[in-house]
Amino acid sequence: MPEPAEAMTALRERLGELDDLIQAAALAGWDQQTYMPPGGASARGEVLATLGRLAHARLTDPGLVALLAALAQDTGLGDVDARLVAAVGRDADRARRIPDRLVGDIARHTVVAQVAWHAARAADDFAPFRPALERHVELRRELAACFPEVAHPYDALLHAFEPGLTTERLRKVFTQMREGLIPLLGAITARAVPPPLPGPFPVARQRELALQIAAAHGFDTEHWRLDLAVHPFVQSLGPSDIRVTTFFDETTLTGLFAVMHEVGHGLYERQIDPALARTIAGTGTSLGIHESQSRLWENLVGRSEPFWRHWHPRLVQAFGAAALGGEDLEAFLRTINTVRPSPIRVEADEATYSLHVILRFELEVAMIEGTLAVADLPYAWNAGMQELLGVHVISDRVGVLQDIHWAYGELGYFPTYAIGNIVAAQLWTVIRRDLPALDEDLERGDTLALRRWLGDHVHRHGRLRTSGELLMDITGSELDARPFLRQLELKYGALYGLEGHPR
């Protein structure tokens, strides 16, 4: 075995190559969703498969494993190095324990299942998708069986996105959520629905305003881009090349909120310690923490009164008062914070969104446990929508077939969306304590102190702290839905003058 310093150098060299392959694939993925002509799809599939295979081989290479094992024994490592070894060790361990055969089976079946899902959606009928989903569940059970040490097989799926989180914990937190959200929802929906914004919002001006807001949140043309894509997303290619995408539609301001959401994700990547570049630890630590950053900027900042005190006059200037239904800020805030149960997750508001996720989580766990047969999924879906959201689902297309995630076999992914809401609220409690002048800052359009706080406490660490460690370090608590519920109650109480809620 080499000396520790040499071993760290050797590790960083290996990680550099691996990270470069991941970056090349990330660029290919970004291009596929933004600029690639349709004819390029098949060649792109080959390139992505090769890059993925080469990256996987490097992560599972016995030489890397030996290096990591030796370094894990070394008590003389500095804090950064020790955490890096631990983070990479978790990745390598997970990658090695899933046999190549299973990885291949999953990849091949995902292609088949997508075709089946598209056909089922076109027919508005779950039946043609059923066998494909059954096979996905079977494969995910096999995958879970590679990790016999977990308390619940679904834990093994969760850990792909949220290392260390357990099904048991999530159940408790989601029960808190259900119990708090359903009565709140009842109180809000008893009130009249605020009128929608009349529009129109010409796309060019939306883009201009979105870029102004983005700039106030840290976007600059030296390190960022804004492009169009059918489904908004962000892709970072290292901390100095952050690519936001959105979709503008002149009838709504959705694209503007999508930019705030994606810039929130992007800011996380942008503020990661540059010393973590080319280590595979220079990215967000989990999907849940990542989503907390996008939700924080989209909802806690971007739907707040202080924020719009600064930006609402600019909105009026850009689109005219008529497009906004007048110049009344309070009416505008009620409209952008409208709560209305809908069958569709991606159209859901801040209060109902997590209930969509909880339904999916419960169904996924039941399918993995075997207590819910895939054949019964549509009935369970429709019953759950009625129970959680009071929504009657009229067909599979707007019901159980609405998301593509299950066609990818991605069980364990949906919870991260709700975790994002929960974590954002937990962080927000600490932020408000640490930054007593935050409202005044936002009223001036100034986000510098907030960005610095996020950079110091969350962003810079990259993957050197797990989501659980990060949350404990900052809030002194595990995942906890109460701050989220409290904040929603306060906000909607004030906006809608709900009984028992301070106005």
Next chain:
Amino acid sequence: MPEPAEAMTALRERLGELDDLIQAAALAGWDQQTYMPPGGASARGEVLATLGRLAHARLTDPGLVALLAALAQDTGLGDVDARLVAAVGRDADRARRIPDRLVGDIARHTVVAQVAWHAARAADDFAPFRPALERHVELRRELAACFPEVAHPYDALLHAFEPGLTTERLRKVFTQMREGLIPLLGAITARAVPPPLPGPFPVARQRELALQIAAAHGFDTEHWRLDLAVHPFVQSLGPSDIRVTTFFDETTLTGLFAVMHEVGHGLYERQIDPALARTIAGTGTSLGIHESQSRLWENLVGRSEPFWRHWHPRLVQAFGAAALGGEDLEAFLRTINTVRPSPIRVEADEATYSLHVILRFELEVAMIEGTLAVADLPYAWNAGMQELLGVHVISDRVGVLQDIHWAYGELGYFPTYAIGNIVAAQLWTVIRRDLPALDEDLERGDTLALRRWLGDHVHRHGRLRTSGELLMDITGSELDARPFLRQLELKYGALYGLEGHPR
């Protein structure tokens, strides 16, 4: 050794992976010149270096070499497989014979030399670049020494771009060129220079018209893109994903001609046999042949009377007669075929361009031979410009420092630009014989027969035929400058009514 069929399958698997790495690098290069934010440069350099290293390792892998050696012995291979084995064998042989140490030295020195070139250009003084170029020449001599079997060391440099071509042959052809071009140039420049087009040519309309012409030349949005870049180029990512770039300037139609040029390159890649995808032979066979395709579309089609009989009325409609100095087609043709010696290669016209290249070729050969000291290069440059083009060079910035190629150490590259002109003319002679109705086609804006001819005779073969084989198969001749000279004499004779030239 495996059975031949298995060996071919094994070869194609290896080539597939190699080609995917090359494609990933090609995308990263395209993105770097189009959309990458400046902050991404350093990470991009790492990604490109890693992809290049991994590709090089695959091309020089002993397993590949053994497979190629076995397959080269196999007399039962079909024509396509045998040619594929030969083409890949040439690449692998060249890659293996250049030691990694030298590859690394060249790569490292190229970074240093570029900095020196930029500094020298800023100072408008060759002196700070001299030591860097001296080292480049030294390194290229070392590289040439890896191929002791060539007749002239410069052959080894040429072969990177034009396998099989010799310095001796090129000297003969370039001598033909000089001897024909200098008197022609004298006759033309004795005439009055046609007035320039007044303009303006609004960028949006230029783009629209460029896309219409591109569509008539085979561009479609399913398989192509048009983007903006400072220096126009094309990048193919396989035959179904062709990315043209250009630069529009409202004072000239340069961007329009650049699109025709780049679409000519792109059409070559687009019409390569799809069965060659993922073999590293599914691309143009040499830079010279590639350039012949761009020049053919830009000059032989795009500056011809039949072509403009169709497009000139559309140009008038787009920009107005005033912008074009009137509606006279003949005057327009004289203007877009203006010949005027200039110190700058990239601004040169069809008649003077090759003389710029010949000068660079002669200087490169002399430096490699050691008969010209790098210290004497600026004097030799200025003397050559006077002799070949009658141009007085006022400073190094517009003289010996005008191109970045030597900062990259790219000796042997410049000749391919002139080879493009020569080959285009050789092909054109055969095309005019095979397609007697071509002028009528072009007058209708119809290029289908021409595209089919190029597809059948040149494009589909990809790298399965070397440039020499291709030229011999199609024209029955080696590289020969006479068709180029004859075509220029005819064209300028007609346009300018030169003595002794048919009007």
